[in-house]
Amino acid sequence: MNEDITTTFREAKKLIERSEKILLICHRRPDGDTLGANIAIHLMLQEMGKQTTLACIDEPSERYDFLPDIQRFVHEFTFTDYDLLIVSDAGAHYMTQYHTIYPDIFSGKVPVLNIDHHASNDNFGTLNMVDPIAPSTTVLLYRWFAFLRANITPAIATALLTGIYNDTGSLMHSNTTPEVYAISADLVAKGAKVNSISRYMFRSNPLSTLKLWGRVLENMKVTDDGVCMSVLTMKDFEESGAHPDESGGVIDLLNAVPDTKFSVLLAEDGKGNIKGSFRTRRDDIDLSALAANFNGGGHKKAAGFSIPGTIQKEIMWKIISDKPLPDGMQNPIHGLEISRPL
Numbered sequence: 001m002n003e004d005i006t007t008t009f010r011e012a013k014k015l016i017e018r019s020e021k022i023l024l025i026c027h028r029r030p031d032g033d034t035l036g037a038n039i040a041i042h043l044m045l046q047e048m049g050k051q052t053t054l055a056c057i058d059e060p061s062e063r064y065d066f067l068p069d070i071q072r073f074v075h076e077f078t079f080t081d082y083d084l085l086i087v088s089d090a091g092a093h094y095m096t097q098y099h100t101i102y103p104d105i106f107s108g109k110v111p112v113l114n115i116d117h118h119a120s121n122d123n124f125g126t127l128n129m130v131d132p133i134a135p136s137t138t139v140l141l142y143r144w145f146a147f148l149r150a151n152i153t154p155a156i157a158t159a160l161l162t163g164i165y166n167d168t169g170s171l172m173h174s175n176t177t178p179e180v181y182a183i184s185a186d187l188v189a190k191g192a193k194v195n196s197i198s199r200y201m202f203r204s205n206p207l208s209t210l211k212l213w214g215r216v217l218e219n220m221k222v223t224d225d226g227v228c229m230s231v232l233t234m235k236d237f238e239e240s241g242a243h244p245d246e247s248g249g250v251i252d253l254l255n256a257v258p259d260t261k262f263s264v265l266l267a268e269d270g271k272g273n274i275k276g277s278f279r280t281r282r283d284d285i286d287l288s289a290l291a292a293n294f295n296g297g298g299h300k301k302a303a304g305f306s307i308p309g310t311i312q313k314e315i316m317w318k319i320i321s322d323k324p325l326p327d328g329m330q331n332p333i334h335g336l337e338i339s340r341p342l
């Protein structure tokens with residue numbers, strides 16, 4: 001551990017020691033890392049006899065219902081009632097979105113402890129505990145708690161492991177270092193509910209989402225060029241009972257098809273636009289350049305765009321028959337091609 005981070009760990013300890021009322025803030029549209037980090041700190045501070053409030057501008061998804069004290073999150077507060085604000089997993093102050101309702105929240109009136117692992121972090125805190133190569137904010141917290149010799153209860157272990165599972169894609173992404181396995185093993189030994197984490201976060205989906213996936217799979221095809229494509233119209237969303245937000249992540253289903261160049265999902269957004277998403281596993285394809293053709297952008301392996309319009313499905317059915325058609329019979333259905341086997 002380098003000297004800089006040890007100094008920060010020590011200063012952060014002093015900051016919490018001299019505070020009685022502490023406000024813990026998540027980033028907007030909270031994920032498992034920001035929720036897990038904030039809850040872990042909240043539980044640790046409660047053990048120390050501090051008063052805490054958990055805050056997030058958006059409602060946490062039901063996916064995180066297994067987290068201890070998840071029901072205690074509030075949307076609004078009076079920040080001047082607190083001695084210290086701790087923001088976890090937010091790369092910049094505006095990621096909390098609280099500046100929109102409390103313009104001077106991060107003005108320094110109340111000290112801010114910024115705990116994060118984004119390379120883009122702009123050090124908006126009074127004290128910044130930022131490690132841009134930590135795999136998750138909760139990994140950084142684990143190191144801090146170890147430095148403090150804090151007692152990791154089973155509830156704290158669950159909260160910390162949730163952040164790790166979130167940011168490493170359940171220990172599957174390339175940021176799953178030996179340290180991540182070692183910390184995860186220790187957290188499981190300390191009573192982290194790993195079964196709940198994987199079931200709630202990775203093995204549970206509303207019926208509407210699964211029905212929507214059904215539509216994506218049904219509409220899926222691979223073109224002669226090796227592009228895996230699918231579409232979702234507003235009719236697909238309506239009939240499956242799904243909200244347009246529920247199409248998030250569904251492109252991974254398309255990208256799983258082996259031997260394809262890249263995948264494309266086109267989805268109507270219900271506001272008159274078509275949202276296009278591109279994904280690839282290949283290193284020799286630049287999807288951000290492809291998306292730029294539609295005024296979009298992104299990364300080489302994941303990009304997207306949005307253009308006004310609607311999607312029309314053109315379905316061609318083929319009947320193969322070795323019996324001759326009756327004399328004079330016309331194909332009555334538009335788009336239905338009748339042909340014979342070769």
Ligand SMILES: [Mn+2]
Binds near residue numbers: 033
């Ligand atoms: Mn994170």
